[in-house]
Amino acid sequence: MQQHSQQPNPKLLNKKPLNKQPQYVQPSLGHALHKAVKAVKTISGLKANTMANRSLIRSAGAALLTGLMLSGCTEGDLDALIESTHQSSGQSVCSAQAAPFAHTLCSVSQDSLQQADSPLSLQLFWKSRQDDRAESDQNSALPPLYTFDALLADLPKSRELKFAINAGMYDREFAPIGYTVIQGKQILSLNLNEGAGNFHLLPNGVLWWDNNNQVQITESQQFSKLLNDKQITPWYATQSGPMLVIDDSIHPKFNQSSTSKKIRNGVGVCAEGQIQFVTSHEPVNFYQFADYFKQQLHCPNALFLDGGIASALYAPDTDHKDDKNMGVMLGLIEDKD
Structure with a gap:
């Protein structure tokens, strides 16, 4: 010039x-x-x-x-x-994929989240108008949002929901069963207990990001040490399990020939700073699901969110919206102001 x-x-x-x-x-x-x-x-x-x-x-x-x-x-x-x-x-964040199994892939880059003037942000949602309520209100008797339709209705008109997904596992009251932080406020403490079910198929992990929108997936025991040493301050966090990929290795308890196949969704922090959300539309076993994150999406760390009837996705780019009740939801928001 x-x-x-x-x-x-x-x-x-x-x-x-x-x-x-x-x-x-x-x-x-x-x-x-x-x-x-x-x-x-x-x-x-x-x-x-x-x-x-x-x-x-x-x-x-x-x-x-x-x-x-x-x-x-x-x-x-x-x-x-x-x-x-x-x-x-119509820049798309989600796309329908046919291989290695039918699934929807939604992607957002770290760069796009961390730019100073970026209109994009990843957020967790549980109860209505969380931006307007005091810290104690997150634990009040107010019911969860439950559905994508309720979340869409709850958002200000200046915000567009680019996609949303269930954010980990919940109990019968649709409350999270693992560590959860929303806008810096802890909803539930870190769960390091042993037990039955996918959540306790250890190691499990935490998807979290700080106030600078640096997104990470950390194994729960390691996460506990970081918390206790006050090395991190999560702004949003959701704990789930099992981990799919841990430091470039597939979860050691996954069996490549397992016949336990279900609809599954998960998230990985992957190559070139891409955060990849995958929702399968056909049953897959844990090994197949984890292998996709490791081999094709090149994610050194990936986390299972949920599966079966609890797997839920809202992706307007592919005209997909599940009508299901759920607990905490994760959404990509674009601020139109």
Whole structure:
């Protein structure tokens, strides 16, 4: 862009000589370039989640800006382009997949969550209007939201639910049975007890993220040590089990030839900072499910959320919405303000 500032085209400066308003040239070009990069990301659907993608987006943005300026377009034209393509691009976070088993894959990158001006956020939901209530209200007699329809109705109009999924296991009252934190408020303490059922097929783990939206999956015993040493401060957290993949290894108790096959869903923190949510639409055993996270999604750590009749997914990108009661829900929110 330095060539434009050193040898400006008078047409690009509204026919005003450079020596009259030199201080405005570079800010204008920088602002326009920012908008051109935004337009490229909107049109292409590319995510700035790798160095190669970021370089490609910026180069394409510079090329787009050059072409628009040479054709006499203004920044207002760029604004209109961004708005129109944003409306038509329908950037998807969830997609239907046929292999290695029928499933829906929903993805969000760490980068997209951690950008300072990002409209996206992962959140946990349990009871109505949790943003407006005091800490004690989370443990009050108010009933859970139960369903995706109730969650959708509960959200402010300025927020869009991009997808949602059940967030771990719950009891008969639809209260969580494992460690749960919502907006920094602990709902239930860490559960390190032994017992029956999938939750206690140890090791189990915790999906959590801090106030900086750094998403992690940590085995429960290790998580306990981090908590006790005050090394972490979860903003959201949900404990479930079993772990599917632990430090690049499939759970040691999974049997590749197991005949126990069910609908299952889970989450992994994976290659290139992608957080991957998988909901199977056909029965699979634990080994098959974990192997997909390890071998194809390249997740060093992955966690089972639930299965069978408790597996629930809301994915408008694929026109999928389960009508089931559940406890805590996890959703990707886009703030439209």
